[in-house]
Amino acid sequence: MTNDAATEAPQAAQFGFEADVAQLLELMTHSVYSEREVFLRELISNAADACEKLRYESLSNEKLAADAGAPLIILTLDKEKRRLTVADNGVGMSREELISALGAIANSGTRAFLERLGKDGAAEGSSLIGRFGVGFYSVFMVADLVEVETRRAGESEAWLWSSPGKGTYSIAPLPLSDAPQVGSRVTLHLNAESDEFLEPWRIESVVREHSGAVSTPIDLIEEPGKEPRRIADGVALWTKPKSEITNEQYTDFYRQLAGAFDxxxxxxxxxxxxxxEYTVLAFVPGARPFDLFEPSRKSMSKLYVRRVLISRDVELLPAWLRFVRLVVDSADIPLNVSREMVQKSPVLAAIGKAVATRLLQDLGKLAENEPEKFASVWENFGAVIKEGLHEDPSRRDGIFEIARFASTKAEGKTRTLKDYVADLRENQTAIYYITGDDAKRLATSPQLEGFRARSVEVLLLDDAVDAFWVTSALGFDGKPFKSVTQGQADIDLIPLAEEARTDEAPQAENIGDLVGALKETLTDEVEDVRISTRLTESAACLVASEKGLDRQLARILAESGQKSMLGKPILEINAKHPAVAALAASLxxxxxxxxxxxxxxxxxxxxVADGEPPxxxxxxxxxxxALIARSA
Incomplete structure (x- = not known):
């Protein structure tokens, strides 16, 4: 600012706020803050920006470099006078900048600074936070009067900006003896509803939650005359090189992030x-959260823009990764005017997609390199990860690579689909499975008898989501998925295992007459009756038709109100079973x-064998x- 300009400037003046009408309308539509505490985040963001601006300008101005000390933000509490002060040793503001930055709503000084940097200097200014110029006005949620004392770096004049937030503000010269040596000092005269922000513990918790990762250190002076105490060191954990972070530091940060103790x-x-460009720090918990299957459960992803918290629970990850605790810090994400919600921008969508893909790859590496640790992850979260097989077809192959399944061949353990395909039997063309709600009960299902006799492995799928993804997944490694409780078994071409090749009992006489009688007698209960190729020990079982829904899926849909989906089953009978032979004789x-x-x-x-009541x-x-009485 020149001396001529200083001479022409009035000693004190009253102004009316100016506003860009279009942006003001945008502000009124979208900037309703949901939490009053965000005012402190906004002030700290502005202070951090001011420090960054001074650092940039001092690179080309030796005089400013002499004024620029180590960046620092100081918060001071004064309970007696009900004041909260946020001071920084940043670039400060001239009178003209006060008018343009604080007198025109939605006219961000940081945005103007970036425009001055131009295309070539964009990278240098990439750490600046403010974009829309409305955050400062959140102070009037908690203050009846706001005063800004500021001195522009390199200038010999200081100014006092003040406003009660009622539509006007004033700017007056400030004696240098009362002004900061460089930078700004924002003093809030708190209203009667804001006593909480005079408490050190409350200020510290807000800073830790919203601004603990800002690149400028933050000190707190709990009362006038007291020594400052460092409450934020200006270094976010995720910004440090991995080589400089210990496992203990990662664990401490995870516990703070997740509110957990594992x-x-x-x-x-x-x-x-x-x-x-963005940085990601993600954690897969060591224990299952109690609300993992709650419908309202979110991914608990925290989104930062230039180390300032923008959202605690942005929906960045797909639902099947909702157990992951995640921090993403980026300068590329557009924000709305209040910063309370993140726009559903293409940039955010692209970041979310890339993060999900990378996490899936990291889970695959864990499965390959540390199988025991991954087994614990799968035990805790496998049922959720498998939701991706149904909901996220683009990543289905990757999920198949890490998926683990109980099966008839691995009692007490799990198997991969690669393991399954490697052990296919002669003439076996499908991956067989059975769905239900209890793997142990599924293992005793009569529908498995013919498969067991041929040493054909069957996957025991006991999670609710299993009934859905098997209907949408085409197969794995060229082999389709086929339910052992649906349609014809089609296993006659698979040879019996050596131990199953015994002298077989003859087929019951008049078995065709029995099949016909069963169809007539049970016409209200079954769609069809046929001789089974899948039974070797039990007398009968129920299966779904080839064109119908799998029995378990039909039950789930019926329980959700779609009872029409639960059609009639097909009754299969074992023509060589003594009970069936006796029934044929009775007929x-x-x-x-x-x-x-x-x-x-x-x-x-x-x-009953299928898990249903009579x-x-x-x-x-x-x-x-009556049967017991006859046999007694």
Missing amino acids: EPALVAHWRAEGRM RETGRDGAADGMHLLFDLAR VDPAAFARRLS
Whole structure:
């Protein structure tokens, strides 16, 4: 500022606020702050920007370099006078800058500074925070009067800006003896509803939550005359090189981030460079959160812009990675005017997609290099990760690589799909599975008997999501997924295992008549009756038709209100089972009416084996009692 300008400037003047109408409308539409505490974040952001501006300008101005000390922000509390002061030793403001930056709403000084830097200097100014110029006005949520004492670096004049936030502000000269040597001092005269912000613990918690990662150190003076205390060191953990961070530091940060006491099972820390630049610090918990399956559960991702917290729970990751605790820090993400919500921008979407892909790769490396640790991760979060098989087809192959499944071949352990395909039997063309809600019960299902006799491995899928992804996934390594409880078994071409090659019992006589009688007697309960190729030990089982839904999926949909999805099952009978032979003999001797109880009993036993109650429990009990009496 020149001496001529200083001479022309009035000693004190009253002004009305100016506003860009379009941006003011945007402000009024989108800038409703949900938390009053954000005013402190905004002031600290402005102070950090001022320090960064002075650092940049001093690179080309030796005089400014002499004035520029180590960047520092000082917060001072004065309970008696109900004042909170935020001071910085940054670049400060001239009278004209006060008018343009604080007198025109939505006219950001930082944005103007970036424009002055121009294209060539954009990288130098990349750490500046403010963009929209409205954050400062959040101070009027907590203050009846705001005063800004400031001195522009390299100038010999200082100014006092003040406003009650009622539509006007004033600017007056400030004696240099009362002004900062360089930088700005913002004093808030707090209103009656803001006593909490006079408490040191409250200020410290807000700084730790919102501004603990700002690149400028922050000191707190708890009362006038007291020594300052460092509450933020100006270095965010994720900005440090990985080689300088210990496991203990990662664990401490994770516990603070997640509010947990366990140790992370996986730490992923990297910086992406290129078209977009951002830093990621992610943790896979070592224990399962209690609310993992709550419908409202989010990914708990924290988004920072230039080390300033913008959102605590931005929806950055897909739902199947909601257990990951994540910090993302970027300068490329556009913000709305209030910074309370992140715009659904293409940049944010691209970052989220890249982070999810990288996390999947890191989980794959953990599975390969530390299988025992990954086994614990899968035990805790496998049911959630498998949601991605249904909801995220683009990453299905990657999820298949890390997925682990219980099976009939690995009692008490899990198997990969690669393991399964490597052990395919002669003439086996599909990956067989059975779905339900209990792997141990599934392992005893009668539908598995023919597969077990041929040493064909069957996946035991006992998570609810399993019933969905198997219907949308085409297969793995060219082999389709096929349910053992749906359609024909189609396993006749697979040779029996050596131990299963024994003298087989003859087929029951008149088996065709029994099949016909069962169809007529059970017409209201079953879609069809047929001789089974999948049963070797049990008398009967239930399966779904080739064109119908898998039995477990149909049950889930029926429980959610779609009862029409639960169609009639197909009853398969073992023509070589003694009970079936006896029922065929009873039909031949007493006719269909005389054998009706036995046929209903056979169907109810198949339902019980399938995990369902008898159609009529009282009638089932009566028939079973009569059978016991006859055999006594």
